[in-house]
Amino acid sequence: MSEDKPKNLSRKWSQVISVGWFLAFRQIKGSNKSTTFLIIFIMMLTFLNLVVVSGILVGLIEGGRVANKKQYSGDVIVTTLAGENNIKRTNEIESTLIKMSGVQNISTRYISSGQVEANYKTRRDFSTPKDIAGTQVTGINIQDEEALSGISNYVDEGSFLNETESGYIVLGKNLLRRYSEDFGDVFASIEGTYPGDEVKVTVGKNTKTFIVKGIVSSKVNQVSLRAFVTKQDFLRLVDKADLNANEIAIRINPNSKITPDGTKANLINAGFANDGKIQTAVEATPEFLNQIRIAFALLGNVIGLIGIVVASITIFIVIFINAVTRRKYIGIMKGIGISEKAIEVSYIIQSIFYALIGGLIGLLITFVLLVPFFDAYPLNFPFSDGILVAPIGETMFKFGLLLLVTLLAGYIPARNIVKKNTLDSILGR
Amino acid sequence: MIKVKNLTKTYKTKDIETPVLRGIDLNVAPGEFLGIMGKSGAGKSTLMYQIGLLDHPTSGEIILNSKNTEQMSTEERTQMRLSELGYVFQDYALIPELTAVENVMIPLLMKGFSKSESCDISIKMLERIGLSHRVDNKPGQLSGGEQQRVSIARAMAHNPKILFADEPTANLDTISGYSIIQLFKELHDKGQTIVMVTHEEEYAKYCDRIIYLEDGKIVREVKQK
Numbered sequence A: 001m002s003e004d005k006p007k008n009l010s011r012k013w014s015q016v017i018s019v020g021w022f023l024a025f026r027q028i029k030g031s032n033k034s035t036t037f038l039i040i041f042i043m044m045l046t047f048l049n050l051v052v053v054s055g056i057l058v059g060l061i062e063g064g065r066v067a068n069k070k071q072y073s074g075d076v077i078v079t080t081l082a083g084e085n086n087i088k089r090t091n092e093i094e095s096t097l098i099k100m101s102g103v104q105n106i107s108t109r110y111i112s113s114g115q116v117e118a119n120y121k122t123r124r125d126f127s128t129p130k131d132i133a134g135t136q137v138t139g140i141n142i143q144d145e146e147a148l149s150g151i152s153n154y155v156d157e158g159s160f161l162n163e164t165e166s167g168y169i170v171l172g173k174n175l176l177r178r179y180s181e182d183f184g185d186v187f188a189s190i191e192g193t194y195p196g197d198e199v200k201v202t203v204g205k206n207t208k209t210f211i212v213k214g215i216v217s218s219k220v221n222q223v224s225l226r227a228f229v230t231k232q233d234f235l236r237l238v239d240k241a242d243l244n245a246n247e248i249a250i251r252i253n254p255n256s257k258i259t260p261d262g263t264k265a266n267l268i269n270a271g272f273a274n275d276g277k278i279q280t281a282v283e284a285t286p287e288f289l290n291q292i293r294i295a296f297a298l299l300g301n302v303i304g305l306i307g308i309v310v311a312s313i314t315i316f317i318v319i320f321i322n323a324v325t326r327r328k329y330i331g332i333m334k335g336i337g338i339s340e341k342a343i344e345v346s347y348i349i350q351s352i353f354y355a356l357i358g359g360l361i362g363l364l365i366t367f368v369l370l371v372p373f374f375d376a377y378p379l380n381f382p383f384s385d386g387i388l389v390a391p392i393g394e395t396m397f398k399f400g401l402l403l404l405v406t407l408l409a410g411y412i413p414a415r416n417i418v419k420k421n422t423l424d425s426i427l428g429r
Numbered sequence B: 001m002i003k004v005k006n007l008t009k010t011y012k013t014k015d016i017e018t019p020v021l022r023g024i025d026l027n028v029a030p031g032e033f034l035g036i037m038g039k040s041g042a043g044k045s046t047l048m049y050q051i052g053l054l055d056h057p058t059s060g061e062i063i064l065n066s067k068n069t070e071q072m073s074t075e076e077r078t079q080m081r082l083s084e085l086g087y088v089f090q091d092y093a094l095i096p097e098l099t100a101v102e103n104v105m106i107p108l109l110m111k112g113f114s115k116s117e118s119c120d121i122s123i124k125m126l127e128r129i130g131l132s133h134r135v136d137n138k139p140g141q142l143s144g145g146e147q148q149r150v151s152i153a154r155a156m157a158h159n160p161k162i163l164f165a166d167e168p169t170a171n172l173d174t175i176s177g178y179s180i181i182q183l184f185k186e187l188h189d190k191g192q193t194i195v196m197v198t199h200e201e202e203y204a205k206y207c208d209r210i211i212y213l214e215d216g217k218i219v220r221e222v223k224q225k
């Protein structure tokens, strides 16, 4: 006999579910179509509110971080230590990196503060101020830089430098007034200046003229505020006692198992910790971006949670009104022997139905419409191209959260009505 | 089949106590068709609710199918209503969004029959009751007499040991009311135990025995067969 018990219990549950299911879908079928549509619509909006608001807020920052990593730092970056002029033993670091497992490519950059002067030929007399912009003159190996950041893709006007040519320069767009005037007086910038124009570049006591080859457009400061020349031209312009560089950006093979932290550790283990400042892309992200990201994520979640509360109240009211107006029928069903659990399950299934359909539509809109849309047309922000960040795991968690909250919001009022005295319910007292 | 001993029921509100049943003793034999009559307010419905396990008496004993019902848990009482009792209410008490056949199906589903089994049994039951052409109509699309037939089909589909009916004909015209009573008679002829409350002497004729309630007590008993 005792062996029968669990079997009986599970059979009972399957009956409870099947009756609950039956009742729930007859009720949904019999309910007002526009009301059903409206409730589903609310659930969809709640889900989108939960996913999209925080996703876009985080995406504003994430867009900046992604661009920073892609166009500037790579996965790991070595920079000059504070108080030093350059990265010591650059050459050894380079040759170690090239042999290091997981490293896909590196770009070594030579950087010096300098000035770009334009329009000096049309300057009327020496009393008018020079048209000058301060910049970081950056000497690069064209092939290496191209492999690491694909910098030529960001050329807005003209074209990028060429390994075989000398005397050309590519300017970051924010050095030019026509691009940077929106920022007010943040940067000193130069007038006019198009590809083909001549500019004077001064580093220390040396000045050389260059022909502007192109303008690169980016929201990453390390691109948009720099002036790029070839490594050879840089060394000709700048007096250097050695060949030590100022930046080594490292890209890890995306298919390798090595992490940025692992690569950083490899470099430190190889003994380069005191030669340069070794940072992963995350560490190299400006601290203010990290802080904004945390604040935005919090803000997005708070807004989303308020949405969830509103949605659960909506479901609560819908189920409550439904159950109250149907109290007599609930009583009759109990009277003829339908278990309380089955009736409660019917209401839980109804509320889950609304959340499930609404949430699924929301998921569809998020992944089929919004994410591709924002990838194609990012939100234009001064410091980033805002994308929609909706990681599958987190999004599914929010979907589950919505279902769980709706389940409770449907169960509580249903339970309250169902547990009322059967006869009182039937007789309406 | 039914044994009631010294049953009392007193409704209590804050400061008023209304004694409605004042000591009822009653036995119903298997297969018996019992009629309960009495003036309005005599306590007929109240008595039926107690015996039908829809309410708890204030004191006394109710034994159904040799089970003492006062010691049962709420779940056991629900289970008993589902498997051994059937109800026909004065106002039909059908679920409005379910069709005739679906109304009959729910207790069967609850008993563990599959959907198709329940559907087959329900359609057979509705056919037996003369409603084969109305199975897919919702209650709102049926006449009062038809609704009461659906309600009887629902009460009978799972072969209850006892069928309770509280003024099943009160809302019906003479012809529909008469056909309902005919239906009860047919069920009774096949051995169904029935307890029915009615106001109509005309319909009471079909009962094996009639008890008359007055002021919460059985004042008269008439055996007809």
Ligand SMILES: Nc1ncnc2c1ncn2[C@@H]1O[C@H](COP(=O)(O)OP(=O)(O)OP(=O)(O)O)[C@@H](O)[C@H]1O
Pocket (backbone or CB within 6 Å): A429, B011, B012, B018, B020, B038, B039, B040, B041, B042, B043, B044, B045, B046, B047
């Ligand atoms: N919840 C309640 N609280 C107080 N008194 C009640 C309650 N329910 C019923 N009564 C009273 O109990 C008495 C019997 O009611 P009952 O419904 O059993 O009568 P009845 O014989 O079925 O009458 P009718 O023929 O009108 O249906 C009535 O006087 C009624 O007012």
Ligand SMILES: [Mg+2]
Pocket (backbone or CB within 6 Å): B044, B045, B046, B166
């Ligand atoms: Mg009554």
